[in-house]
Amino acid sequence: MKFNLKRCFIIILSIIMFLPSHYVDAASTVSVNTKVLNYKGQKYIQLTGGNKKATDKINKILKTHALTAVQLDTELKKQSKQNFYKTSPSTKFNKNERLSIVYTDSAFMGGVHEIYSTFTYNFNLSNGNVITLGDVAKSTAQISNLVVSISAGLSIQKRAGIEIYDESIDNYPIGPDSTFFFYDGGIVVRFSPYEVAPFSEGFIDVKVPYTALNATPFTSSNNTPLVPTVPVTSDTIETKIDDDFEGYEEGNLYELANGQIWKQVDYKYSYRYSYRPDVIIYRDGSRYYMKVDGMTDKVQVERIK
Numbered sequence: 001m002k003f004n005l006k007r008c009f010i011i012i013l014s015i016i017m018f019l020p021s022h023y024v025d026a027a028s029t030v031s032v033n034t035k036v037l038n039y040k041g042q043k044y045i046q047l048t049g050g051n052k053k054a055t056d057k058i059n060k061i062l063k064t065h066a067l068t069a070v071q072l073d074t075e076l077k078k079q080s081k082q083n084f085y086k087t088s089p090s091t092k093f094n095k096n097e098r099l100s101i102v103y104t105d106s107a108f109m110g111g112v113h114e115i116y117s118t119f120t121y122n123f124n125l126s127n128g129n130v131i132t133l134g135d136v137a138k139s140t141a142q143i144s145n146l147v148v149s150i151s152a153g154l155s156i157q158k159r160a161g162i163e164i165y166d167e168s169i170d171n172y173p174i175g176p177d178s179t180f181f182f183y184d185g186g187i188v189v190r191f192s193p194y195e196v197a198p199f200s201e202g203f204i205d206v207k208v209p210y211t212a213l214n215a216t217p218f219t220s221s222n223n224t225p226l227v228p229t230v231p232v233t234s235d236t237i238e239t240k241i242d243d244d245f246e247g248y249e250e251g252n253l254y255e256l257a258n259g260q261i262w263k264q265v266d267y268k269y270s271y272r273y274s275y276r277p278d279v280i281i282y283r284d285g286s287r288y289y290m291k292v293d294g295m296t297d298k299v300q301v302e303r304i305k
Contacts, residue, residue, distance in 0.1 A: 001260045030125040031053070032099065034091045042066040042073070045089045047103050054128030061121060061130070062089070065103055076109060084108050084297075093182040098122045098131070100181035102190075102205075115194050118203060134176025136187060137213060139178035145213050150174065150189055152284070153206035154196060159285055164204070168196035186210040236252070245292060248299050254279070254290065261305040262290060265284040268299050 020200045032050040036043050044066035048283040069087040076083035085107045086107045094102035105118040122131040151170055151274040158164040172195065179190045194198040240257040252264045262281065278293040281301065 013221055023068075030097050032094065032125060034099075034101075035093060036089065037063075039066045040070045041064070042069040042086070042087050045091060046101075050125055051127070054125060058121075058123050058125075058166055059126030062101060065089075065119065065121075069105065072107070076107065080110065082110070084107065087154070092143075092188075093184075094188055095184070097125045099125055102181055113199070114202075118179055118190055120179045120190065122181060133178045133187075133189070134178050136180070141216070142213055145215055146176065146189075146208060149212045150206050151209040153208070154204070155284065157204065157206075160205070162197065163201055164197050172196050183207065187214060189226050216272060236283075240276045241279055241292065243275050243276065245272075245277050247273070248292075248295065248297075253284075253304065254301070259305075260290075260303060262301040264290070264299050264303050265302050266300040268297070 016033055017145055030050045032047040032055060033047050034047055037046050038044075039292070040301060045062050046059050047062075049055070065087060069085055073085035076085050085105070087105045088105050089101055089103045091100070092102050099122065101123075103121075103123045105119065106114045106116050108114045108118075122164045123129065137143050150172065154164050154169045154172070158166075158169065172191065174189070179192070180187050181190070182188075189206045189208060191204040191206075193202060195204070197204050201220045237256075237258070239260075239261070242255040242257050245254075248264060248268050248270045250264055250269070254264070256262065256279065257276070272294055274292075274294055279290060281290045283289075288301050288303070290301045291299045
């Protein structure tokens, strides 16, 4: 039977206590201090200050992580004296009534190396409620922007030499309960080893600024956000096809209302007729892509004029 470490941890944690997930903005300023404590060799963070009821709620959740780690460590040692489970916490963000605590857990069950996983806890300090990724990215536009921003972030890291899996740039695990934490300008989505890159690369963090998360996405004629949206940069061109548009086809020349002409260079065919549809062209690395209003995908293009 395959031992799924993270699933086991989550099951035990959920049995011990129920974690509320309401996201309510605070009306007053609340600040807390954090300190690291130790329970039977497992470290955990506790808060002092702030709203006592909220602080007590958060402290219970954070200590429960250590209690669960003790249980897992005990179970693993029953299997072999060499086995272990350890957890190590850090405070990533404590500002603006938002708190992010990250636990980095490791387990050894034989084999070549330890297994690493990460757990993040994000809180509203005014009421102690847990904040999930689904609470931060609620609308269709925000979810679309989040997906595009993560893909762009992974692509940038790959170009910088990090060994991101090719297939993971547009296909990675993400959902309303995915691992993330706050930073001053937005959120950081964290991937564990093997999720988007080899074990040797460790944890992969992708920053998503609030400006990107809350950007107005490119929309269709009926005002429905197109998925995926495209990153807007200084190289982004927003205009119209100058005349009739009859879909995508390799080798097509697209004359734009701004006088430019772009050629489709990748093999992709999709027919759809429209007259002077909106179009957006943007750069991703050294390549340019075109997205036409009403089309469900993008195509790679190069400028001819």
